Amino acid sequence: MRALHTVLSETASPGALNHKLVAHAVSAASSPQQALAKSKKGKKAKKQSAVAKKPASVSTSIDTDSQLGQSEASEPSTSNSDEFPTSTAASDDIITDISNQTSSETPPDTPSSSTPHEPSALARLCGRSVPDWLIRRAEDLGYGTPTGAQTEALPLALQGRDCVIHAQTGSGKTLTYLLPVLSGIDPKRSSVQAIVVVPTRELGIQVARVARQLAGKGKDQVADEEAANTKKLKSGKIQVMALLDGAGGNRQKIWLKADPPHLVVGTPDRIHKMIEYRNLRTNGLKFIVVDEFDAYPAATRTTGSLNKLLTVDSEAGARQTIFASATVPQHNRAVTELVKNKWARNDLVHVHVDPIQHVPKFLDHRYLVCEGDDKIKSLQKLVERDQPSAAIIFAHDLTERNKRTGETPSVEAVAEALSEGQPEALQPLLLQENARVQKRASIVQEFREGNRRLLVATDLAARGLDLPEVSHVYNFDLPLDATSYVHRAGRTARKPIAGTKGTVTCLVSSKEVFALKRLLNAIRVEGEEIDDT
Known part of the structure; x- marks a missing residue:
């Protein structure tokens, strides 16, 4: 669209919004003159016998430039x-x-x-x-x-x-x-x-x-x-x-x-x-x-x-x-x-650009209704069934309730649960605000390089990060608003020219279904209800 x-303001000149496409001109170098080639042909024949009589002296040029x-x-x-x-x-x-x-x-x-x-x-x-x-x-x-x-x-x-x-x-x-x-x-x-x-x-x-x-x-x-x-x-x-x-x-x-x-x-x-x-x-x-x-x-x-x-x-x-x-x-x-x-x-x-379509058209939106302790188990089943090439699981960080009760923040609990019984290569990475900045950078780099395929993160990872290999996004905790949903969902389907699809899945309780549908309505998309079987 x-x-x-x-x-x-109309203070700009009339030509300021000109969107003409300007062609790029590329010229080719001309070939050597035929007359010059003919003049060298005779000289080359005369030198052949003389070269054959001299000791061979080899000059080897090594190209040290390598492909990146x-x-x-x-x-x-x-x-x-x-x-x-x-x-x-x-x-x-x-x-x-x-x-x-x-x-x-x-x-x-x-x-x-x-x-x-x-x-x-x-x-x-x-x-x-x-x-x-x-x-x-x-x-x-x-x-x-x-x-x-x-x-x-x-x-x-x-x-x-x-x-x-x-x-x-x-x-x-x-x-x-x-x-x-x-x-x-x-x-x-x-x-x-x-x-x-x-x-x-x-x-x-x-x-x-x-x-x-x-x-x-x-x-x-x-x-x-x-x-x-x-x-x-x-x-x-x-x-x-x-x-x-x-x-x-x-x-x-x-x-x-x-x-x-x-x-x-x-x-x-x-x-x-x-x-x-x-x-x-x-x-x-x-x-x-x-x-x-x-x-x-x-x-x-x-x-x-x-x-x-x-x-x-x-x-x-x-x-x-x-x-x-x-x-x-x-x-x-x-x-x-x-x-x-x-x-x-x-x-x-x-x-x-495209004011009607708030999120990429190559995104599929799903939600799964699950309650309490079943949420972690449902997430584990989804990840195992989807087999994402790479996935980000969004969860909340330390809340006021966690501070009062001493409970483990949701993001840490999810990472710990997904790590149980898994070899190190299959354990998720954890990205949250209270980590040292150097540690945060190394986590993002390790995930980008494909060493781990799961990243459990707070909204710290929701904005701007370009991770083209991410095929799935899971919202373990519901985003606070439509803006947060758009940015979380935007971590997948990041190959618009290729048209590669991405999938966003929200895990919600029965009480949160209405709030989720309100978020989806705000960005003009529909969500498909699924189960974890």
Whole structure:
């Protein structure tokens, strides 16, 4: 369905909403001249006899560039000693550099090709607004076919418009805002030019990974996310740094002052502290992206660190601001407030992709009615019957009732029950807020790599995490509202181009059936009742 664009002001030029697709022109290198070939033919024959008489001298050239996998085939790999330098400047930041290339140049780590090829749909959509090397990198990562959200929002973002990207989970919003940001950064300027704000450390690590991949760092080059977060990775000029909870603040300060990154990904409080202590300067800021912008508490949005970043530390008129989320409650009012609070310019555009369909159409919604102690047993039977390739089981964390009675939180009880009698490889991972941040990061990475196929988690895992192999989501505890349901359900069915199905199952008591149906009605889907036999 065509996106609904809500323009809050008509101050933009008439051509500002032009959605034309611009074709990508690729030229082929000409072949050698035939006359030159003929002139060399005689010389080659004369040399053959002389070469035969001389002792054979063999010069062997060894190609040390190895493939990084299908998505990173064009980039040479480096040894650990090169990628993680042990010089005086070890850092806790994810920092990545890419080559300074214009749209007509070829980056040094990408072999030039003399064979003409048909431009991808993404290349035609972006036209000359995105450099060729960045288009090729996106294509190598499998993003050659744009999603509906990208088709609608990219032309606007590439024109420099402030916009709200309001699209379903798994629709490619991260790529939609990273392409304009990476295209607009000037690597020759040693200053922070873009900030991406995220609500959680887990989402921040993921966004930094995608930026690193687009910048030329493949996922296979950095096996351990925490290791990547403690080193400075250099291969060119554009630097990406993650300012996340749990990283070494002192070393972050040193790097921010000595060699400012061009792109910073971080949580609001961490970014604000670095600005407050004058370690991070915003005078060269060109972009601010607020990902999952409806997830921030009201206090943070109005008087907290996020509000200060958007209104005090920088001005809306001097930058491009992009907001992204799958859910924007009371979106007309929310968009109006963004302008009113001076978070964005007056010509802010609301790109609402498929406003009728709140969740991906490839999702199946089910529910199972079970009571009390039977709930755990029913969950075990469902998991055994469904045989998910990977699954996330959502449950509540410590509640006030748990605190009063001393009961084990639901999320821990579920993880413990599913672990009983299972070998270590089949035991679920547990992700919750009170775990150490380094432990949380290693859990997500282990689940992402497929070492375990079950993850028991709180709503900490509900927003933004891109885990394409997740086939099933189980709500052991009912989500608090429709927004939570949408984000939990959005951890599966994350391959919109392939149309891979996902399944969401809620385990509810007979008293909760009405509340569940109200949630489903709010997002305009129907749930099928099943049993565990």
